[in-house]
Amino acid sequence: MPYGQVVTGPPGSGKTTYCHGLSQYLTLLSRSCHLINFDPGCDPTTFMSETVDVTFDIRKIVDLNNVMGKGWGPNGGLQWCFEYIAHNAEEVMKRVKESVIKKEREKIERIENISKEGKKELERFSDEEIFQACYLIVDFPGQVELYTHSESSSTILSHLTKPIQKGGHIGLNVVNVNLVDSTSIFDAGRFISTCLTTLMSCIRLSLPVVNVLTKVDLLRNQEAVFDIEFFASCDNLNPLLQYLEHGSVEESGEYADDEDFQKARQKVKDSIFYKRHKELTEGIVEVIEDYGLVNFKLLCVSDAALMGRVVAECDKVNGYVYTREEYATDDNKVNAMFKAAVKSDGFNGRQKELEDVRERYIMKNKVVENEEEDPNPKR
Numbered sequence: 001m002p003y004g005q006v007v008t009g010p011p012g013s014g015k016t017t018y019c020h021g022l023s024q025y026l027t028l029l030s031r032s033c034h035l036i037n038f039d040p041g042c043d044p045t046t047f048m049s050e051t052v053d054v055t056f057d058i059r060k061i062v063d064l065n066n067v068m069g070k071g072w073g074p075n076g077g078l079q080w081c082f083e084y085i086a087h088n089a090e091e092v093m094k095r096v097k098e099s100v101i102k103k104e105r106e107k108i109e110r111i112e113n114i115s116k117e118g119k120k121e122l123e124r125f126s127d128e129e130i131f132q133a134c135y136l137i138v139d140f141p142g143q144v145e146l147y148t149h150s151e152s153s154s155t156i157l158s159h160l161t162k163p164i165q166k167g168g169h170i171g172l173n174v175v176n177v178n179l180v181d182s183t184s185i186f187d188a189g190r191f192i193s194t195c196l197t198t199l200m201s202c203i204r205l206s207l208p209v210v211n212v213l214t215k216v217d218l219l220r221n222q223e224a225v226f227d228i229e230f231f232a233s234c235d236n237l238n239p240l241l242q243y244l245e246h247g248s249v250e251e252s253g254e255y256a257d258d259e260d261f262q263k264a265r266q267k268v269k270d271s272i273f274y275k276r277h278k279e280l281t282e283g284i285v286e287v288i289e290d291y292g293l294v295n296f297k298l299l300c301v302s303d304a305a306l307m308g309r310v311v312a313e314c315d316k317v318n319g320y321v322y323t324r325e326e327y328a329t330d331d332n333k334v335n336a337m338f339k340a341a342v343k344s345d346g347f348n349g350r351q352k353e354l355e356d357v358r359e360r361y362i363m364k365n366k367v368v369e370n371e372e373e374d375p376n377p378k379r
């Protein structure tokens with residue numbers, strides 16, 4: 001069975017950038033990667049002024065721009081497109097498979113520095129054998145309603161993962177990589193709601209999942225109320241509640257001595273709405289913690305070490321590590337499994353990941369800021 005990732009997450013969280021970066025990273029590891037665009041509203045072929053090699057583009061079947069011309073807006077149109085794809089899922093899967101095999105055959109055709117016998121040997125592989133060795137990266141759209149309010153994405157995913165023995169065409173061993181913008185940690189309410197939508201999408205899609213906080217390089221622009229470990233682990237979100245409504249931050253900030261401001265704050269806090277809102281948020285936090293499904297890996301797409309950790313985690317979660325040779329070279333497979341597990345989320349691996357992010361993206365900036373503040377640095 002082929003392996004792959006389905007990349008989801010809110011709009012603008014960095015899905016297409018991640019797919020592109022991941023494909024470059026995995027190509028360096030000699031995996032036969034294929035970008036599959038399942039976003040009917042996104043042109044993936046031109047990305048950041050680069051031409052991207054996309055193996056399958058869903059817009060050849062259904063294009064949001066054409067649907068919008070028929071009286072739908074962007075959101076309703078996307079929902080319509082997804083329902084159309086779900087309805088024709090079998091045909092879509094067949095076409096995905098054909099495109100991947102065609103691209104692989106073209107690659108074999110283009111190989112140079114190989115003897116005629118060698119080439120013939122490669123050409124002798126069946127379509128099915130070629131397809132089994134591929135790694136698919138599937139880019140999904142960002143509209144959260146597609147995952148939380150509609151069955152279409154679950155239907156599409158069930159066709160993508162349906163084993164060939166049971167009549168499926170692709171039988172993908174998949175991990176759902178759910179990306180979330182890390183700048184949400186600067187706002188308590190936004191982070192809690194991010195965790196809630198992450199949880200909802202985990203439950204609705206029912207796939208093995210790796211949640212990722214992206215764009216950690218942007219964390220240097222502001223200071224969060226807690227250390228990055230707090231947000232990455234999501235073990236106990238209760239301390240965030242005090243920062244809802246910006247209450248405590250401003251009370252101790254520049255308005256701390258302003259009597260009128262403090263009176264107004266107290267009035268808000270005594271209101272029934274505030275109390276109920278707080279209770280509701282406490283309830284939401286409890287639900288998130290009870291499920292215990294939400295925690296995050298950290299990623300800046302241009303950081304190869306962080307990308308490697310996300311890949312190692314995904315390999316463990318979608319089962320790549322159990323079967324593929326690059327993990328089972330001289331050691332046996334159990335060792336390979338163990339190596340990947342330790343590398344991705346063992347205690348030391350996790351601590352190293354957090355340290356790297358603090359050092360490279362959070363602390364580094366503080367040092368620069370301090371240097372700017374100090375007109376006579378001692379060094």
Ligand SMILES: Nc1nc2c(ncn2[C@@H]2O[C@H](COP(=O)(O)OP(=O)(O)OP(=O)(O)O)[C@@H](O)[C@H]2O)c(=O)[nH]1
Pocket residue numbers: 009010011012013014015016017018039042141142143214215216217218299300301302
């Ligand atoms: N600083 C920084 N910017 C990033 C990173 N990853 C993505 N971006 C930027 O985030 C913006 C959105 O990225 P996309 O990849 O288009 O996001 P998306 O999730 O595919 O967006 P939609 O498809 O519209 O939902 C782009 O301007 C990217 O350059 C990152 O690791 N660091």
Ligand SMILES: [Mg+2]
Pocket residue numbers: 015016017039042139
């Ligand atoms: Mg995109």
